[in-house]
Amino acid sequence: MPPEPVSRILLIDDHRVFNDALKSLLNEQPDLTVCGQVSKASEAIHAVQRTSPHLILLDINLQGVNGIDLGRAILSDFPLVRILMLTMYNQPKLLDEARRVGLQGYLLKDASTNDLLRAIRNVLNGGTSFDANVPNLTSPPEDPFGDQFASRLHLTFREVEIIALIREGLSNEQIADKIHLSPETVKTHRKNIHFKLGISKVTELVQFAIKNGI
Template sequence: MHVPTPARILLIDDHRLFNDGLKLLIDEQPDLIVCGQVFRSTDALSVISTQQPNLILMDVNLQGVNGIDLGKKIIIDFPAIKVIILTMYNQAKLLEEARKAGLHGYLLKETTTPELLAGIRSVLLGDTVFDSNVTGQPAPAEDTFGDDFARRLNLTFREVEIIKLIKDGLTNEQIGEALSISVFTVKTHRKNIHFKLDISNVAELIQFAIKHGI
């Protein structure tokens, strides 16, 4: 398969620091160039039409939008474009959803730079790349990202992300830094989470996270 040089990469991730860091990393490669950065999912399709990337790196969590669903729409509307999910979610369920949706890869954000670049180049050449380090067990039918679960608890992807970081022991300040949001925004999300789940303390929240595999 002929790969244009440099191959045009579009980044779709609402974490600006991560998005910018990824751009710097890719632009150092002689055979790759970032042709655009998208921080809001609502801008994705228009930027794709304008920039015509060869490959898209995209998060799962895009301000409440499921990146896998967006990726599926992208490859339907733009079948020549390759799509790789790059996410913090180490969940076999999501990896399988990405594979079934016809996406070209699923990599964890904790992957090394050489592994990421090798994955990008492999997909550009026509292969797929699904991270072997995704070890999370497939979730039960009513899992965190299932439609029924979401309807009942009304949790957004951002709220699930914050629950995971709380379970991992991060403070509000650390969560804000990790997600590139203010401490005030973190506190607001935490109040909403407690209200939606009808819980009153961190211990109950951690129990919930463990129970649902977050």
Template sequence: MSEIIQILLADDHPVVRRGLRAALEDDERLQVIAEAADGNEALRQMEALNPSVAVLDIDMPGMNGLAVAREALQKKLPTRIIFMTFHADEDLMRAAMESGGQGYLLKGSETDEVCAAIHAVHAGRTYIGSTMAAVLLTQASQRRDVPSSLKLLTPTERKILRLIADGLSSKEIGDALSIHYRTVENHRTNMCRKLEVEGANALARFALHHRAVLQERLL
């Protein structure tokens, strides 16, 4: 009998987790052993249970999916990681794979493809979903420009935004830049105003989306 692949599902939307669990368990070789609603819980479950594969959303409360993957890589956890996200962006996909991911799927992928991705990643292969692959073909011929909104930010704000994309908290950013965490919070507020983004996770989503551009502009 084939080895049972044990899976962790991490997404802050319960409906998404329930639907994905039901779909995956139609495959008798797959077993969902745990769920997590945020990045911190996902990392704890990975450390405690050592699932074979973790399917992570990128936009999660607490630690985002990229930060979870980096922590897992640093801790040398055996779990292989697939990102499942709405972000059809080449730069973010590359950042996700660099952070320790082995697979990248867009939400809305067919169940058969999600199962295929899990089996492929568990076997040590990299898997990019077919919809994302089509996006890559389109974006490959497009020149990447610096968004005009980023030009409104000061060099310090761009550094902070880059560290936000890396999943660092305000305190961690303050330590990295040798400034008080309240100063970081003030910069966050100013950036939200300049970038015209609202909501607790909106700035983090913006940072993730433009991560590669931010990295280049920090030279």
């Protein structure tokens, strides 16, 4: 076994109803660490920047601000962070919105600690945990779509397709031939991909592709 990497978790919670139990739970896990905690939405972005968490546990009820909006804001600045939403309300509409925004999970605060821990690990492993009854779709990266990175980063079908071909080592020209496009169009898609992923080089793109199983 390698030395086991530690995953940093940031808590964003207004009420603190949940956090004491949660924190002692997390403290028992050698591979998980709470890297910070904020209670105001205004501090959230800064905290993310400061602590570079792998996972954010986000309370949906922050003063005034909608947790989902905050989630979206965080993701737009830090597209690679994974966010698990905690809520007291089992509202399909909110769940759906969370999913659309690109969060990795939505679970009820009355979930058992076991369920919670399972959800956390699941999300850290690249899966998602949605639904009010915390059914953990133990799904490592598989299909680019369906709550995967593709929708999270707003990648279109064409873009994912082209990422795969770039990863295979094809040039713009070859890609164009293969899917019957102008090389110029491939270049355009490529520019958009770079923009969406916040990268600028093929090397970064290949790494992204491999990490996400494209």
